[in-house]
Amino acid sequence: MILDPSQVTSDITNVPPRGNAPGILKADALRELFPSSPIKQKKRARPVDSKLISTNNSSHRRQFLQKPTNERITSSYKERAWFQQKIPNSTLSMASQLAFREYFHGAIANSASSAIATTWRRHRRRKVARLEALSAAAVVVQTIYRSQRTQRWFRKYVASVRRSATSIQRMVRSRLARNHAKTHVAAMKKVVEEAKAAQWSQAALRVQVAWRKKKGRIHAAAKRIQHKFRAYRATRLGKAMLATLKLSRRKRERRQAKQKIIAEYLVDSAAAREQEHALMIKVTSNHNAVQGEKDRKTAEAAAAKAERRRLALLAAETTVRHPPQTPLKNKTAGKKGKGEWVEAWDDATNRKYVYNTKTGESKWS
Numbered sequence: 071m072i073l074d075p076s077q078v079t080s081d082i083t084n085v086p087p088r089g090n091a092p093g094i095l096k097a098d099a100l101r102e103l104f105p106s107s108p109i110k111q112k113k114r115a116r117p118v119d120s121k122l123i124s125t126n127n128s129s130h131r132r133q134f135l136q137k138p139t140n141e142r143i144t145s146s147y148k149e150r151a152w153f154q155q156k157i158p159n160s161t162l163s164m165a166s167q168l169a170f171r172e173y174f175h176g177a178i179a180n181s182a183s184s185a186i187a188t189t190w191r192r193h194r195r196r197k198v199a200r201l202e203a204l205s206a207a208a209v210v211v212q213t214i215y216r217s218q219r220t221q222r223w224f225r226k227y228v229a230s231v232r233r234s235a236t237s238i239q240r241m242v243r244s245r246l247a248r249n250h251a252k253t254h255v256a257a258m259k260k261v262v263e264e265a266k267a268a269q270w271s272q273a274a275l276r277v278q279v280a281w282r283k284k285k286g287r288i289h290a291a292a293k294r295i296q297h298k299f300r301a302y303r304a305t306r307l308g309k310a311m312l313a314t315l316k317l318s319r320r321k322r323e324r325r326q327a328k329q330k331i332i333a334e335y336l337v338d339s340a341a342a343r344e345q346e347h348a349l350m351i352k353v354t355s356n357h358n359a360v361q362g363e364k365d366r367k368t369a370e371a372a373a374a375k376a377e378r379r380r381l382a383l384l385a386a387e388t389t390v391r392h393p394p395q396t397p398l399k400n401k402t403a404g405k406k407g408k409g410e411w412v413e414a415w416d417d418a419t420n421r422k423y424v425y426n427t428k429t430g431e432s433k434w435s
Contacts, residue, residue: 150183385419 410428415421423434 382419 410426412425412427414423414425416423421434423432425432
């Protein structure tokens with residue numbers, strides 16, 4: 071805590087004595103303890119009555135208040151600075167310091183540092199309150215701004231949803247319209263087909279009526295012809311016509327008999343052809359069997375020949391060819407020239423070959 075020496079001097083004279091020691095002695099003791107204090111520059115307090123003490127204090131306060139503000143602030147600052155320097159560097163005992171602090175408890179509590187701390191706390195409280203108000207206002211502004219942003223976003227979202235719904239509805243309505251148009255066209259085609267069917271039915275009925283009328287007229291005419299023919303049959307012309315009819319019947323019967331003979335011949339020839347075909351099938355199957363056997367034997371012979379050739383080539387590749395071991399009669403000496411080619415026999419392959427004694431070449435026959 072920072073103490074104001076002016077307040078300390080004023081409080082020293084106003085504090086009542088504790089115990090048996092008078093208050094003036096304690097003030098003198100404090101002045102002896104702090105000889106370089108600004109307190110000794112002032113007049114030493116003398117034992118006077120209480121009225122004088124109160125008069126001196128009031129005059130001191132008036133003088134202190136009548137000083138210019140800058141001078142008063144400067145002197146107060148100097149006294150506080152001196153006191154702050156003396157308190158840490160004091161050589162007083164702990165008991166004296168405790169007695170000092172206990173004795174000047176009111177002065178310390180009412181010192182400038184307490185006022186500064188109180189003012190600072192008030193300032194901090196005002197600043198905190200102002201910050202809280204600003205924070206609350208910022209929260210309100212942010213809430214309004216966010217609500218506006220949310221409203222704008224929601225309007226855009228609703229607009230996009232409405233556009234999507236409109237496009238979907240447009241697609242669905244177009245599909246429904248196409249389906250309705252297809253259904254309507256199909257219904258109209260069905261109506262047209264039914265109308266055409268009715269027209270065809272009416273036309274068919276008219277054709278049937280006309281045909282039946284014609285058949286009726288033909289039947290009536292036939293009945294009249296038959297009636298006239300029956301009436302005319304008893305006459306000579308009718309007899310001639312009857313003879314002609316009988317002749318035509320005989321011709322038809324002869325033709326039918328010939329056709330019957332031809333049919334029987336065709337049946338017999340078909341049976342013969344079937345027998346011939348069966349025989350041909352047997353001959354063909356026998357020929358195929360014989361040819362297959364021949365082909366099999368030929369294939370086996372070719373496979374055996376190829377195997378023998380493969381084995382011979384394999385033996386020729388794996389067997390080291392030595393010089394002729396069994397020299398034979400030189401039949402090709404005159405042909406090959408000067409007796410360098412000699413005909414020899416290879417026991418490994420059972421084959422003859424020609425060997426050149428000079429160059430070491432060998433030719434297989």
